[in-house]
Amino acid sequence: MGIAQNILDSGKIILTVLGLSSPYPNVDIKNVGIYQTPNIVVSEFQTQNIVNKSIKSVIESGMNINIVYSVKTTAKRKILYTNQIKSVISCRNKMFYISKKPKGYKFSDLTNSIVSNEIIILTNTPAHKNKQIKTEIEILISCEGYSDLSDLWGNQPKITLSYGL
Amino acid sequence: MRMRFIVIFIVAMLLILISSILFTYRAVNKTQQTINKELIIPLENKLNNNNEANKEAKKTIAIYKAFSKKNTVKITRETIAMFLVELLIMAGLFLLFIFEVTRPLKKLSLNVNKICFGEKIEITTIKEEGSNEVRTLIQAFNSMLQKLGQYEELIGDTARYRGWKEISRVIVHEVNNLISPVQTYSEYLLDQVDDNSKILLILNKLQEIKGVLQKFRNMSHLPEAVLENENVFLLVCDVVKEFKKVRITCDDENIVLPLDEVLFKEILRNLIKNGLEATGLESSRLEATSTTTTHKAKVKVQIITINTKTTISISDNGSGIEKSKLNKIFAPGYTNKPGNIGIGLSIVRSLTQAHNATISVDSEVGKGTVFKIVFGSQLR
Numbered sequence: 383m384g385i386a387q388n389i390l391d392s393g394k395i396i397l398t399v400l401g402l403s404s405p406y407p408n409v410d411i412k413n414v415g416i417y418q419t420p421n422i423v424v425s426e427f428q429t430q431n432i433v434n435k436s437i438k439s440v441i442e443s444g445m446n447i448n449i450v451y452s453v454k455t456t457a458k459r460k461i462l463y464t465n466q467i468k469s470v471i472s473c474r475n476k477m478f479y480i481s482k483k484p485k486g487y488k489f490s491d492l493t494n495s496i497v498s499n500e501i502i503i504l505t506n507t508p509a510h511k512n513k514q515i516k517t518e519i520e521i522l523i524s525c526e527g528y529s530d531l532s533d534l535w536g537n538q539p540k541i542t543l544s545y546g547l
Numbered sequence: 548m549r550m551r552f553i554v555i556f557i558v559a560m561l562l563i564l565i566s567s568i569l570f571t572y573r574a575v576n577k578t579q580q581t582i583n584k585e586l587i588i589p590l591e592n593k594l595n596n597n598n599e600a601n602k603e604a605k606k607t608i609a610i611y612k613a614f615s616k617k618n619t620v621k622i623t624r625e626t627i628a629m630f631l632v633e634l635l636i637m638a639g640l641f642l643l644f645i646f647e648v649t650r651p652l653k654k655l656s657l658n659v660n661k662i663c664f665g666e667k668i669e670i671t672t673i674k675e676e677g678s679n680e681v682r683t684l685i686q687a688f689n690s691m692l693q694k695l696g697q698y699e700e701l702i703g704d705t706a707r708y709r710g711w712k713e714i715s716r717v718i719v720h721e722v723n724n725l726i727s728p729v730q731t732y733s734e735y736l737l738d739q740v741d742d743n744s745k746i747l748l749i750l751n752k753l754q755e756i757k758g759v760l761q762k763f764r765n766m767s768h769l770p771e772a773v774l775e776n777e778n779v780f781l782l783v784c785d786v787v788k789e790f791k792k793v794r795i796t797c798d799d800e801n802i803v804l805p806l807d808e809v810l811f812k813e814i815l816r817n818l819i820k821n822g823l824e825a826t827g828l829e830s831s832r833l834e835a836t837s838t839t840t841t842h843k844a845k846v847k848v849q850i851i852t853i854n855t856k857t858t859i860s861i862s863d864n865g866s867g868i869e870k871s872k873l874n875k876i877f878a879p880g881y882t883n884k885p886g887n888i889g890i891g892l893s894i895v896r897s898l899t900q901a902h903n904a905t906i907s908v909d910s911e912v913g914k915g916t917v918f919k920i921v922f923g924s925q926l927r
Binding site: 392395396398399406436437442443444526527528531533 | 609616620
């Protein structure tokens with residue numbers, strides 16, 4: 383390993399210990415947007431690195447990982463809509479499966495590929511016209527016996543949207 | 548200097564912190580890896596998937612391995628936190644020490660920079676504070692300041708006195724040359740004219756001028772002191788005999804000091820004369836005694852020996868001298884008596900120094916004056 387690499391690694395270690403960095407990779411959230419239909423508001427966004435190497439070893443051991451998108455929509459602190467969209471990632475024969483979908487993924491596809499998501503964040507939109515609305519989408523991870531595995535991510539992925547109808 | 552110390556210290560602390568973080572992290576990581584390699588992996592390999600208990604064990608092992616990086620960081624942080632507290636305490640103590648040392652040193656260096664050769668030293672002594680070594684340095688500085696002040700006075704006076712000596716020598720020589728022919732012709736005319744009263748007046752005045760010149764000559768041509776062991780009390784008695792109403796007290800009549808008899812008597816004569824003039828008495832003969840006499844003396848000569856120092860004090864209860872003028876009375880040319888040249892005390896001081904002694908004066912207006920000659924203490 384070159385001296386430059388050593389210095390780089392040492393720098394990362396120092397930043398990690400000081401809390402300025404994480405030993406685990408971050409979950410990336412990109413291309414966040416919303417669109418409205420006559421009755422609902424939908425948020426679309428893309429995520430990457432939901433499943434990293436450390437989470438992979440947990441799934442491979444036979445534990446199913448639950449990924450939950452927790453939605454909370456408020457207007458002036460009054461809750462208008464909440465929902466939790468759950469997907470389960472499991473492993474069979476070294477292939478990874480998302481919820482009950484038949485398609486299996488390799489780990490490299492699962493972690494490197496960008497996953498597009500569309501989530502309803504508000505219903506009954508006519509009732510909320512002229513309101514200034516705020517939606518928070520939190521992505522949570524857990525498994526059987528461990529209610530919170532978010533320490534295995536480098537960040538706490540969260541989307542905050544502010545919009546008016 | 549202080550900033551440099553602090554910067555060096557901060558850089559050193561940062562380096563220690565960084566290296567501690569790296570070493571601790573690597574040590575913990577190595578431990579984790581060793582546990583993985585020696586325990587976890589062999590255990591995993593032994594576990595049979597068909598067994599429910601083994602499946603649960605595998606899941607637990609997977610969780611352990613997943614969180615191992617986080618645990619490494621957590622353990623490193625906890626270790627470094629303790630170390631950081633100790634480091635901060637050490638840093639605080641070190642900075643305190645630096646300030647303790649540098650603050651008095653900075654004061655010291657500011658005062659040293661104020662010393663300007665050729666100008667009067669106006670600095671007061673520095674308060675002794677800081678560590679023992681710094682206090683020692685400040686003590687030495689304060690002592691040096693005192694001695695510098697004394698040397699400054701001494702050199703100043705010496706320079707002034709030498710100036711006077713030189714001028715006196717020149718004046719005496721030149722004026723002598725001028726008055727000699729005047730005297731010669733005056734003496735010649737004394738025999739030639741009938742009414743010689745005016746010529747006698749000229750000759751008298753010439754004698755007076757010669758008298759003044761002699762005093763200047765005395766100052767410019769002071770003889771070298773030849774010091775021999777002499778009995779102090781006997782010499783003092785010899786001088787006191789020449790005057791009236793002068794009392795002697797002595798705690799040891801057998802004190803012997805290295806003195807030049809003639810010059811020492813000259814010192815005493817001058818001081819006693821001054822004392823008598825201050826009290827309004829003229830000098831005349833009196834028998835000296837070594838015990839308290841029934842005469843009401845107004846001028847007193849006292850001989851005291853304490854440890855190795857012998858002090859001869861000549862005191863009077865005359866009009867006294869103002870405090871503001873005390874430091875000028877030994878300067879050549881200074882006098883408070885009309886018609887006086889003002890070189891007597893200057894000669895006294897030179898003769899005292901020739902005896903390796905010091906002379907000082909204390910006075911109070913209306914109460915009197917005391918001159919003290921101390922043998923056994925010297926300015927080096």
